[in-house]
Amino acid sequence: MSITRFEENRLHQVESKWKIIGNRGLFAGIMAFIVVWSLFPVYWMANNSLKGRLEQFSSIPTFYPHAPTLENYHRLFQEMGFLGTIGNSAMVAFVSSVLAVAFGSLAAYALSRYQFKGKQVLLAWILLTRIFPPVAFVIPLYSIMGNVGLLNTRIALILAYIVFNLPFAIWMLIGFFSEIPIEIEHSAQVDGASPFQVFRQIVLPLVAPGLAATAIFSFVMSWNEFMYAMIFIQSPDLVTVPVALSGLVTEYLVLWGPMSAGGILSTIPILVFVIFLQDYLIKGLTLGAVKG
């Protein structure tokens, strides 16, 4: 009796050992699939950015550069003025995100602390601007910007990006403001500080990390934007990175090498930023509906 139970136990152990190994194998397999699925296109771009022209067009693609070269990057900077393009993108994205956060934090503070006439309308409008398709704004804005002489200027893009980022910024910041205990502000008011002083000197420093996260989020959104940039800007010396990249691969001209090099460069600021604020990302993208 005791022997059979012993054997039964052993059998059980052996079985579960196999099960564990099987599970681990399955787990590693799925994980490998997910990693390859997520990274392969990025790897492929990096790989091609380091290939020379001949290797680029070989009929059997090479999975790593056999003769690695920086000529694509060289061409991009020397012949195509890509440094200026990066500068345009960085400048437009930087100015628009700083302003979006400045205006957004003011509005978000009022929305999270005060009751006022038209508050519901404003909140609803903020969400509606997120829903409306950008093309519905691009057509009238193109005419309006044309009428006031702003077409083909950075100002037009900056204005468009501020508006396009404000709903995200306001919604993210309302979340950050509502996490601050209101008692702190009450005691400052008792000491005779004006609402604006309370905001500037007490509340803003407390939400500094939130402001930074929101600014980076807006920066990324502006950096990635394509449609406004393509329609508002015509001069080659004012174009942004996505527009310049899309011009490298057209019906008439296919420059995979420089395009790959530019593609890799276009991702660097994004990756650097986002790795620092992964946890805020979801809050912004869902307008604060999900806490990451």
Place this chain on the structure above:
Amino acid sequence: MTWIFLTPTVVLFLLLTVYPLFYAAYTSFFRVDYILDQSTFVGIQNYQRIIRDMNFWNAVKNTLIFVVSAVLFELVLGTAFAIFFNKEMKYRKLFRTIVLIPMLLPPITVALTWKMMYAYDQGVLNYLLEVIGLGRIEWLSSTTWALTAIIITDIWQWTPFVFLMVLASLQAIPESLYQSARVSGATSWQCFRYITLPLLKPTLTLALLLRTIDTFRVFDKMYVLTGGGPGNATETITFYIYRYGFRYFHTGYAAAGSIIMVIMVCGVSFLYIRRAFRTANAK
């Protein structure tokens, strides 16, 4: 005192969202001629012409196919990835970052990379298909595959968005719920069906709506990958409006198209708008 806080935002919204929308609605009743620099009032003619245009309905059809298939796959794959990641593992944060990477890249960069991989002769996808014994596919130049190719690209880029949302709400489900269910003899399928899924419902609904809104307006990927072609096999509503507005400069006609699109989007996202008003009232 609140006006100090609100003025910049309200002024910007009035000038750059409210006014343009009225401007678009107004323009949609005119035929605008850029060469003669004049516009003629034509009533609802622009709307009538759009509704009778077969190309417009083709664009609507393509948009709907794109939205439904891309969003469906993104939800299923994103949820599956999230469930897979919702357990103790080594280097979890590193793996999570890797999964997130696609959605952080500029959409144009993503579209261009995939265009390179889809190339008929030198593309790596066709090479791999040939290696495993299948034939080459005309990914971007055949009417049967072009839309699918774009859908795959969108799924690749935006599955991480659903993944991130679902993972966040999975982590908020208390482990004790599963423990007590297991004590009462529930199988893992029952746990998923009767605990996980109902608790995920609000997140999945929100993900569904946000992805629907964003895929509905898709433009960049078509612009880079196929230019709306071959023929107009991958033309979406935004692309159709763009073509009339900025290639033929029929501004009135394009404005009418964009007003129709606004109405459609509001219809599609009706639930989201209702939620928006509810949260607005709660705040």
